[in-house]
Structure formats: structure tokens, C-alpha cells
Amino acid sequence: MARTRSGLAEYEAVVAVARLGSFRAAAVELGMSTSALSHAVAALEARLGVRLFNRTTRSVSPTDAGDQFIARIAPALGEIGQAVEAVNSHRETPTGTLRINTSAGAARMILAPIVLEYLRRYPEMNVVIVTEGKLVDIVGQGFDAGIRLAEAVPNDMIAVPIGGDQRMLVVGAPSYFRDSPRPQVPDDLLGHECIRARMASGSIWRWEFECRGQAIAVDAPGRLVLDEMTLMLEAALAGVGLAYLSQWSVAGHIAAGRLVPVLEDCSPPYPGLCLYYPGRRHVPAGLRALIGLIRERNAAGVSFNGEIPIS
Template identity: 75%
Template sequence: MTASLAEFDAIVAVARLRNFRAAAAELGLSPSALSHAVAAFEARLGVRLFNRTTRSVSLTDAGEQFLAQIVPALGDIHRAVEAINSHRETPAGHLRINSSVGAARMILTPLFLEYLRRYPEMKLTLVTEGRLIDIVEQGFDAGIRLAEAVPQDMIAVPIGGEIRTIVVGAPAYFARFPVPLVPGDLLRQRCIRARLASGAVWHWEFERRSERVAIDVPGSLTLDESSLMVEAALAGEGLAFVNEWAVARHVADGRLIPVLEDWTPPYPGICLYYPGRRHVPAGLRALIDLIRELNP
């Protein structure tokens, strides 16, 4: 029986993610196309590799044995291909990046779209999610997160400079509530609370000189996505504590008013990070070089 490298990669992706839809998104296929491809591969083998239900996917005993044997070999093949690719004038291949939603919004146009314009033979898959994952285990080439969230065993490349989280409210809101002058004033305000990926509600954090304060702000609306918080703040629902970049145009045109600015100093921004123990693929190396060019 013969099989293509793409078929082996498909089997490995499904086994790693335990989900056909997630594996299909990573591979750039439709879930039905991937399911049919795996089924056809199993039919040619004459052995079932996966147990499938409507809710889960798991490896059979035969699948476990098969994966244990092919994964090391596939790693060697991909490294060999990358080694050859490094001799090309321009890189070609597929780069998989995991990022927070906010970071992706900040750098999609200035970085990733510029990258694809410069390297038309590269394909880029950008997966966004709130929780911090193990990028190696999940099959990503690199991740993008706040500098403070980058795992210590990773190599980090800063993207841009410092960033700031600020408190903003609409003029209509301040027509009903006084402007807060210190963080403690927020306890008598109406705030748009933020739910973290862990499920916990974020306590707003402030700092001025050596003084630090974390406040569990009051409010009847809790959201888990910053663009929704901005939308609610624009509607006068309450105060929002969001990335300054996300509201810059609204602040400039007067639709949102920043407050407590002396309590919200800048902090290290976002980084691209990747494992240092691995060979750096040519496509990732080109992205790192572009980041350093755009952020000297």
C-alpha cells in the first residue's frame, strides 16, 4: 500500500487533536474532506485507526501502534524538507501560529499580510484562542502572547513596543456618573466586567509608582471578548478596561473618554515565541526577520 505525506500528516493531526473539525482547520481542509480521506486510508490499510462517536475521536490499539511508529519518521522527513527549503531564495511551506485574539487583531495587517505579500509560496494558518496552550504538543510552529505569558523555555521575539490597558467610558455614561479619580472610586461605578479563559472574573489591576491595587469591579454585564466590551462602552453601558490600541480611534474622535490614566502605566507588549530546541523552519525564520525589520 502506498500513501502520501499529506495523508500521514492528516492521520497525525486527527490523533493529536482528537477532533476532525480542529484537524481540518489546521490542515486547511473541510471536515468532510478530511473524514473521507482518513476513512479511505483506513480502508486501504484494512484496519480501523480511530474510534469515532458524535462527541469524541480516539485511537484504536492498532492506531496507537501505527502512530508510535510513523511520528518519529515523519519528523525526520519534515526536517529534511525544511533543510532543503532553507536553500531556496524564498521560503515555501505552511506556518501555523497560535495567538490571542487581541494580539492577532493588532498585527494581522502590518505583519501577517505583509509576510504573505513578501513570501507568496508560504501558507499561514492563524488560530486564535484565549487560553494559553502548549504550542509544541498542539503542532504549532510558534505562538503570540503578552511577554509576561510566554513560557520560560521558549525563545521570545518582541513585536512592537510597550502597550497599555486603559479605562474608558462614553460621554453618555459620564453624564450619569462622576469621573473616577482613584481606583477605589470604581466601586461606586458601573463597570463592564471581563471573564478570563479560565472562567474567573478578572480583577482590574492598577499601579502608580510603588502602589498596586486590584479591584473586583461591580457591574451587571460580564463579557469575554474585548471588542464586545468596547461596543458596550460606546453604548454607555459602563466603563471598560481594554487595550489602548483597541479604542484609540474612539478616544481620538471623542466617543470614549479615558480616565485613571496616571494609574495605568505601559507594560511589555506582545511577543512571538517558539521552542529553542528545535530547528527553526525557513518560513518561521523569514517571519522573525520581518518582525525585526519592522520593529528595529
């Protein structure tokens, strides 16, 4: 029987394409060009003499032979990766790539104080952050960790709090309040022009409050519906209407007088962001280093209010 030889990179390419269902997505994850990845898979197929994928202009799926092949090599690749990580754990400085899935709002919050500091401390580490509105299976999608609000972290994951509690505020520009009275209770919002938030599910986000121990949810009315918090902030600054945004994202504008907060007594704090990861796996050295940095910040009492992810 002819002996076949192949590099681990080709096997990793095949497994990534099968998992993600896309040559382009697999190339991004592996840090290579789509053409290089396609050539690697084609070269392996040529050596094996078997087609591993059915390709169309719209989809990629494993053939029966591909399914069998991937089922055998994927666990082996996982073992090799864990072996490499185990060796790296003995290094003074971790090396490799850390892949994190989060929301756009959470990514904005953690980028400067955590991720950039992490890169400064560990120059041999790379960080790939993928932002999505919806929760994903971080294990199945090949991520080392996720960052979401504490209430959204899956029960089977280990969670590490990031900073302290968060808080949402209703804000409006001074120009808006020249023609409209400030709301005194949440129900007053029904008579105001509000900038509404569309969630990833397609539903409209109801503004949630707590007044004297009573939970209140308001379907805030308004003609403008947006699905990105930065756009909502821009609209609020322009005086279009009231917006419901994180204290972290509006604090500077409030201090400068560009925005005015209202209903503060009905805007209590809530549990903030957590980094989470599967506990049943070996924790990579790079992820352990990130967890250490987060816990260091927490121990020092460093907190921040982050923008709520729409999910």
C-alpha cells in the first residue's frame, strides 16, 4: 500500500472546514488565505485519492469518506493540541493564539483595559476576537473562551467575573429636553420619542427598571429603531430622542454636558460581564494568563460599566 504523508496543517484545515462549513471562515480562523487553505485541502485529497468535501457555489459539506476521515483525525488533533499546550504551560511566557467570542459592546469595553494590556504583557500571544449578537457554542466553533453578561453564561461553563456590576441609564441631549419635560417615572416614557433597540432575535428590547423594589418593563415608543449601540448614542447626542444605554458608554458625555440622565433612581445595577470557558478541558496557558490578568484587576478593585450586548 502506498504510504501517504501530510502535514498537520492540512489535517487542521480539513477539520476547520468541516466544522465551520466554509473555506473562508476556516481560513480566517487558521490565519491563512482562502486560496492557500483550498490548495492544502486539494493536495491532501489528491494524495489520498478521495474527495473529502462536496463543494458548490453556496455550500461545503463532507462526503461520506470525509466524515469518516474527520471523525478519526479530529480527536487526534485535539490530543496533539493539548500536548502542545501542556508543554507551553512550562514556559515562562505563553505563546500561541487565543480565540474569544463575544458581543460588539463587550468587545469595546474590554479592548483597551484588558486585551491591549494582555498583548503588552505577553508579546508571543495573538488574540482573535469574533463579535456576534447571538450566543454560540464556543467549543463547537473552536473558541477558547467567551465573554457575555453573567446571566447569559451557560450553566456548564466556568465563569470569571470581569469588573463590577453594570448599570443602564436613560439619557437625552439638552436640545431634546428644551421641548420635552424630563420623565419622572418609567411610564412617562410612553409620552416621549425614544430610540428603540432591535435585538438579534428580531424583537424590540423593552426598557427595564426597578422603582422602590418593583420591576417595571416599558415598551418605549419611537420612530427610530437601531440594532447597534454606537448608533443609538449618536442619535441621542443629535437630540433625536431618549436612549437607554450603559453608564460606561455615556459617562463622558454626561460629564461634558452633552447628555442628561433621567430616571436614575429607577436604574439599579445588575451583574456584569464574565469570561467563561469549558471546565472539562485542559486550560491553555494563554487563557490562564488572561484569567490571571482579569482576577488581578478584580482584586485591585478595578471596575467599569460596560455596554450591554444585544443578544
